[in-house]
Amino acid sequence: ESESAKPHVAVLASPGMGHIIPLFEFSKRLAADHGFYVSFLNIASEASAAQTQLLRSPNLPPSLHVIDLPPADVISDVLLEDCPVLTRVCLILQENLRSLKSVLLSLRKPNALVADLFCTDTLDVCHELSIPVYFFYTASSALFAFSLYLPTLDREVDGEFVELPEPVHVPGCSPIRIEDLIDQVRNRKIDEYKWFLYHCSRLHMAKGIFLNTWEDLEPVSLKAIRENRFFHEIPTPPVHPVGPLIKETEPLTETGSECLAWLEKQPKNSVVYIALGSGGTLTAQQITEVAWGLELSKQRFIWVIRAPSGATSSGAFFKAGGEVNNVSDPDPASFLPEGFVERTKEVGPVVPSWAPQIAVLRHEATGAFWSHCGWNSTLESVAHGVPMIAWPLYSEQRMNATILAEDVGVAVKVAEEGGRGTVTREEIARVVRVVIQGEEGKALRRRAEEFKESAAKALNSHCGSSFESLSCVAKEWKALS
Ligand code: UDP
Numbered sequence: 001e002s003e004s005a006k007p008h009v010a011v012l013a014s015p016g017m018g019h020i021i022p023l024f025e026f027s028k029r030l031a032a033d034h035g036f037y038v039s040f041l042n043i044a045s046e047a048s049a050a051q052t053q054l055l056r057s058p059n060l061p062p063s064l065h066v067i068d069l070p071p072a073d074v075i076s077d078v079l080l081e082d083c084p085v086l087t088r089v090c091l092i093l094q095e096n097l098r099s100l101k102s103v104l105l106s107l108r109k110p111n112a113l114v115a116d117l118f119c120t121d122t123l124d125v126c127h128e129l130s131i132p133v134y135f136f137y138t139a140s141s142a143l144f145a146f147s148l149y150l151p152t153l154d155r156e157v158d159g160e161f162v163e164l165p166e167p168v169h170v171p172g173c174s175p176i177r178i179e180d181l182i183d184q185v186r187n188r189k190i191d192e193y194k195w196f197l198y199h200c201s202r203l204h205m206a207k208g209i210f211l212n213t214w215e216d217l218e219p220v221s222l223k224a225i226r227e228n229r230f231f232h233e234i235p236t237p238p239v240h241p242v243g244p245l246i247k248e249t250e251p252l253t254e255t256g257s258e259c260l261a262w263l264e265k266q267p268k269n270s271v272v273y274i275a276l277g278s279g280g281t282l283t284a285q286q287i288t289e290v291a292w293g294l295e296l297s298k299q300r301f302i303w304v305i306r307a308p309s310g311a312t313s314s315g316a317f318f319k320a321g322g323e324v325n326n327v328s329d330p331d332p333a334s335f336l337p338e339g340f341v342e343r344t345k346e347v348g349p350v351v352p353s354w355a356p357q358i359a360v361l362r363h364e365a366t367g368a369f370w371s372h373c374g375w376n377s378t379l380e381s382v383a384h385g386v387p388m389i390a391w392p393l394y395s396e397q398r399m400n401a402t403i404l405a406e407d408v409g410v411a412v413k414v415a416e417e418g419g420r421g422t423v424t425r426e427e428i429a430r431v432v433r434v435v436i437q438g439e440e441g442k443a444l445r446r447r448a449e450e451f452k453e454s455a456a457k458a459l460n461s462h463c464g465s466s467f468e469s470l471s472c473v474a475k476e477w478k479a480l481s
Pocket residue numbers: 016017018019021247275276277278279280304353354355356357358373374375376377378380
């Protein structure tokens with residue numbers, strides 16, 4: 001079949017590797033498994049090195065095309081400087097989507113546009129061009145249910161949600177503890193909340209919603225979303241769980257190869273892999289505690305480390321996503337305790353900024369993942385059968401940590417001093433030992449293994465629930481041609 005005869009779908013992700021990775025994976029599957037011609041619209045002006053590397057990977061399906069959006073007006077750094085992550089994402093999108101109409105008009109008309117949550121402005125342009133819009137929600141379906149319910153909550157609750165006396169009850173879902181509420185709704189007066197609410201209130205206008213989850217992982221939330229018609233006065237569009245859509249392989253950088261060569265020499269399930277997503281950063285004091293905690297634990301580790309950030313826990317969101325091999329990354333020895341790198345180099349390599357996460361998780365020497373619980377990291381860990389140590393930092397990560405520890409049963413949470421504070425070296429040493437050496441760790445690993453199997457089953461092209469769910473929509477799109 002010639003390329004131009006294939007049905008065409010356009011895909012658009014928000015900035016940030018946590019969005020780009022799953023939407024790109026989705027695009028690859030559509031092209032490779034379902035016979036589509038896919039245009040992946042890329043906000044190139046914001047691309048980090050890791051993003052560019054991903055989008056230019058060798059061996060992409062030939063009918064997947066990356067199309068750079070024309071560079072938008074630069075938003076003043078002053079405006080972006082102190083913005084929380086989500087506000088920045090939304091402002092960048094607002095500028096970059098001005099060209100969407102002309103870009104879409106310059107392509108063969110797509111049968112559908114798939115965009116992620118913060119791209120709801122695509123609805124207006126696509127309505128004008130009669131292109132159906134689908135959203136791909138890159139977080140949990142528990143958060144998706146909360147997002148659908150937020151406009152109702154916003155109407156019904158006076159004052160701040162964080163002052164509510166009881167957990168938040170999204171109909172049909174597990175209650176959300178006040179301390180787990182996502183950052184974006186913890187202060188209703190700030191812009192970040194308004195942006196989040198704005199996009200959430202437009203979610204139901206899509207023709208359908210793809211969720212990066214699968215039936216067995218989140219049965220309660222999925223049932224609630226399907227059965228509950230009270231999130232809105234307007235019914236929720238059909239939801240399609242298509243996950244776990246995670247990266248497969250990735251090209252290795254030099255440090256990445258070294259890190260895997262070291263793993264090769266370690267015993268099975270003996271290494272804890274520590275990484276805080278594409279954006280996570282720690283304070284200098286916390287880095288010191290982690291370093292001492294790891295030494296105290298006497299366990300093996302790989303630590304993906306970034307320079308300390310005093311002001312925010314998402315300090316690297318826009319530049320990491322990996323300044324892969326960036327020369328300007330300071331030498332970790334400069335902010336780690338004196339002699340740490342030297343003392344631990346045999347038992348625990350530190351990797352500056354970015355590691356080949358999938359390859360590490362897939363390796364049998366990896367025994368646990370110390371994670372900030374971003375949704376992609378969560379799916380990647382579970383799909384590889386690796387138990388987790390949950391250390392949520394920002395955004396919806398506290399909610400994910402609770403789901404993993406209490407509903408899925410594959411994680412332990414670290415205890416922070418005073419609820420939301422520093423994690424001490426003693427706590428770090430304790431948790432690492434428990435998960436790598438203890439009975440609790442073994443139980444978590446068995447459970448994670450079960451989910452690894454169930455994930456593989458969901459994706460199986462013979463009747464897997466997630467595979468089928470994408471196939472169904474693919475058939476509807478093809479019928480539009
Ligand atoms: N990632 C990686 N190497 C790193 C850190 C992160 O490959 O050193 C990838 C990771 O595999 C995941 C993504 O970056 O796919 C991070 O997404 P997640 O949702 O976990 O967190 P976010 O970055 O959105 O906070």
